[in-house]
Amino acid sequence: MRKSNPTSLLIGALLATTAPATPAWSATADNAPEDAAANAAADPALPGDILVTARRRQEAAQDVPLAISVLDSRAIEGTGSFNVSRITQLQPSLQFYSSNPRNSAANIRGLGAPFGLTNDGIEQGVGVYIDQVYNSRIAAATFDFLDVEQVEVLRGPQGTLYGKNTTAGAINITTRAPSFDFEGRAEITVGNLEFVQAKASVSGPLVEDRLAVRLAASKGSRRGTIYNVATDRWVNEQDNLGLRGVLLWRATDALDLTLSADYNRQDPECCAQIYVRTGATQRPLSRQFAALAAAFNYAPPSTNAFDRLTDLDSALDAYQEIGGVSLRAEWDLGPGTLTSVSAWRFWNWGPSNDRDFTGLPITTISANPSKQDQYSQEFRYAVTSDRIDYVVGLFAYHQRQHTTGAQEQGPAASRWLLNPTSANANNPAVLDGLRSENDILLKTTSLAAFGQLSWHVTDRLKLQPGVRVNYDRKSGSYEAVVHTGTGELLVCNPAPTNSVTRDQCATLPPQSYSPKFSDWNISGDFTLSYEIADDVLGYATYAKSFKSGGINLAGLPLDANNTPILSAQTVKPEDVNHFEIGLKTQFWDRRATFNVAGFWTEISDYQATVTNGQLGVLRGYLANADKVRVRGIEADFSVRPVDSLSLYASGAFTDHEYVKFVDAPCPPELAGGTAAQPGQTPSAPGTPGGISPANCDISGQWLPGISKWAFSYGAEYRLPVALLGLDGEAYAAFDGNYRSKFSSNASRSAYTDIAGYSVANFRIGFRADDRWDASFWVRNAFDEDYYEVLATQSGSTGLVVGQPADPRTYGLTIRTRF
Structure with a gap:
């Protein structure tokens, strides 16, 4: 078969492009957007330069030979995009999935993290940076933005300047700096679902021209969107608190020191995934969902997920704290600037889940509280000149994470989880009270040296090579100690002959191991850019990057002796x-x-989710798929045809597939049956009591989480008016987005494809004197029913659960500056 050439295909695709396809905000706002009322909130078409730090030095976004999207504070506030999840509605190439804060993934162009897998020993492929500090846990992206000045989404590998785990891109968040003029901001929002959110910040000098401070706080809460009939409570609520303080000391005319501290807390009753549908698997019919539910005289409170009802009988909690302290020094030294960024970050996670997704006592306890500390130090020296610009640096990072988990089975577990051929499948006492207590430890150390040079060959032609050398060392331990319902220690090695013990070992096997990993890696990139004409820049990039190897810390598959x-x-x-x-x-x-x-x-040794054959094991583990490929076209268009009207449209076409993955986990319709023996032909999908393949070849299939088409679009119209004695402008704005169908399972399944959807948001308001802004807003105005994520129940019962996205919400926001 004839192979396509990547370069020729991309050139042809670009020449054929007539429709826009990604961020409209990047060449839009003014240099100092908040100093003029004409620079209205969320106006993506104003002339001027947006300044970014994508290449670790300040420059205009349109001059950076890199696919970059920029949202300034007015765009964030004006569209209600108060966290990374909301930003995905404005950035077609950015995806964010979360069944709870720990089990979250930020992907760019569909790449970044294995879909739907929590495993302490792996890292993201999208780096999240807040004020130049790397946040190793994606949970940082689940918090509300606090006093944010700008968000940059850098698409494509950023490993040279941003480090090892930015194979898909980086999210670079910059907060507001302290000012030497007194200023303050306040904001209050109220809405349906009992939504209340308040934010405030104040800044000013402590010592004139030398010492300035900035303080900010936010508090938000919202009633849940899912009603739990078992507890008579709304769940999947919001309860967020944020605090931030920044001290700027202008030590000399050449040296600035910035000390920052922040604390964020979430304490919601969350996160429920609820009944969506069932689909036939290979498990015997008597052990699929309908028959199992009938045996317990059980029915979910609704079979329509958009009734937003559940009956989960285990406690739900998603408590987390995240914060830290950083010190940034910026010293004008010689021809350039020396920057030092020292940081300590912590993350405390205290969850509780209902892992069987029903009101039955199958898995009665599932909780994996975790604590993490990370320390990082970066030194950079950046020089800008007429002919040569360069950045060189060193980076060091250490992380320690400790997780202590528990999982306990209930009286319904035997019938639900055990192999139907087992004589114990209908004996509740076999698994009732079976409890696994896990102790998981991870230590990670990374060291790197990097440099990037930009050579102005002529006034229009630039060559930009870059390289990064990285060393990683990881060590960990995983220990699961299991006790039976009678309190006896469960011993599974050697393999037990007693059927009761054998079934207990197949459900929650004790195990202990201590993995280690270390490796050197070299990343590099080369970019050629040419200014074809004034305000027209063309560029071409090749990057060789990597994502750090990992260790499995969620349990391993066992051999015949349960080792x-x-x-x-x-x-x-x-x-x-x-x-x-x-x-x-x-x-x-x-x-x-x-x-x-x-x-x-193209990614070789793609880190993917696989599963083992043990029915009771709720989590998969990581392995390497041979190769995946993602290719596509993105574009964005923004225009201000008249002073009063701004328009934008963005979009992305993404073609994606597992190029080669021959030993992948099978989709649910091929799982749960008798394991195929050599020479046996597996049964057709969804054959009850059939023969299941040990694994499946999914080469050529979709990757999870990626829509082939994604768009965002919007407009704002402004009209000068006077109201209540204030001169200002009234405005009406719209922003919307569309995503086509995507897979929500590591191996694509007919049961877990999420249908395409579109969401429309509207707002009308009045702003005056650059001091007041009041707006009424409606999000998901047409009350579109769609899912954020779908998943399957453990044990191949055929149950599919999911998280319905927010229904229509509306409210009023008032902002002031002083």
């Missing part, structure tokens, strides 16, 4: 080859911006 298969305890690094070409343009007196990029990314 952990140690060959599965480590996972190889991902090896990334990335090609990209792009064009960045402004025209019509800079009233219009059109940017387009085409990319081709």
Whole structure:
């Protein structure tokens, strides 16, 4: 079969492009957008330069040869995008999935993290940076933004300047700096679902021209969107608190020291996944969901997930704290600037879940509280000159994470989880009270040296090579101690002959192992950019990147003697080859911006989710798929045809597949049956009591979480008016987004595809004198029913559960500056 050439395909695709496809905000707002009332909130088409730090130095976004989206504070506030999840509605290439804060994933162009898997020993492929500090846990992205000035979404590998785990891109969040003029801000929002959110910040000098401080706080709460009939309570609520303090000391005219501290807390009753549908598996019919539910005279409170009802009988909690302290020094030294960023971050996680997703006592306890500390130090020296710009640096990072978990089975577990051929399947006492207590420890150390150079060959032609050398060392331990319902220690090695013990061992096997991993890696990139004309920049990039190898810390598959298969305890690094070409343009007196990029990314040893054959094991583990490929086209267009009207449209076309993954987990319709023996032909999908393959070849299938088409679009119209004695402007705005169908399972299943959907948001308001802004807003205005994520119940029962997205919400927001 003839193979396509990546470069020729991308060039052809770009030439054929006539529709826009990604962020409209990146060439839009003014340099100092908050100093003029004309620079209205969420206006993505104002002339001027947005300043970004994507290359670790300040420059105009349109001059950066990189696919980058920028949201300033007014765009964030104006569209109600108060966290990373909300930003996905404005950025078609950014995806964020979360069944709870710990089990979250931020992906860019569909890459970044294995879908739907919590495993302490792996890392994200999208780096989250807040004020230049790397946050190793994606849970940081679940908090509400606090006093944020700007969010940059960098698409494509960023490993040279941002580090090992940015194979898909980076999210670079910058908060407001202390000011030497007194200023303050306050905001209050009230809405349906008992939504209340308040934010405030104040800044000013402590010592004139030398010492300034900034303090900020936020508090928000909202009633849950799912009603639990078992507890008579609304769940999946919001309860967020944020505090931040920043001290700026201008020690000399050449040296600034910035000390920051922050604390964020969430304490919601969350996170419920509820009944969506059932689908036939290979398990015997008597052990599929309908028959099992009938045996217990059980029925879910509704079979329509958008009735938003559940009857979960285990406690739900998603308590977490995250925060830390950082010290940034910026010293003008010689021809450049020396920057030091020292940071300590912590994350405390105290969850409780109902892992069987029903009102039956199957798994009565599922909780994995965790605590993490991380320390990082970065030194950078950046120089800008007429012919040569460069950044060189060193980075060191250490992380320690300790998780102590518990899982306990209830009286319904035997019938629900045990192999139907077992004589114990109908004996509740076999699994009732079976309890596994886990102790999981992870230590990670990373060291790196990096550099990137930009050579101005001519006034229009630039060459930009970069390289990063990285060392990783990880060590961990996993220990699961299991007791039976009578309090006896469960021993599973050697393999027991007693059927009761054998079934207990198949459900919650005790195991202990201590994985280790270390490796050196070299990342690099090379970019050629050419200023074709004024305000027209073309670029081409090749990047060789990697995502750090990992260790499995969620339990391993066991051999016939119930001994952990140690060959599965480590996972190889991902090896990334990335090609990209792009064009960045402004025209019509800079009233219009059109940017387009085409990319081709191939990953060898892709870190993917696999499963073992033990029916009672609720979590899979990591392994390497041979190869995946993601390629596509993105573009964005924004325009201000007249002073009173701004328009934008963005979109992304993404083609994606497992190029080679021959030993993947099978989808639910092929799981749960008798294991195929050599020479046996597996049964057709969804054959009750059939023969299931040991694994499946999903080469050529979709990757999870990626829509082929994604768009965002919007408009704002402004009209000068006077109201209550204030001169200002009334405005009406709209923003919307669309995503086509995508898979919500590691191996694509007919039961877990999420249908395409579109969401429309509206707002009307009045702003005056750059001091007051009041708006009424409606999100999901047409009350679109759609799912954020779908999943399957353990044990191949055929139950599919999911999280319905927010229904229509509306409210009033008032902001003031003083």
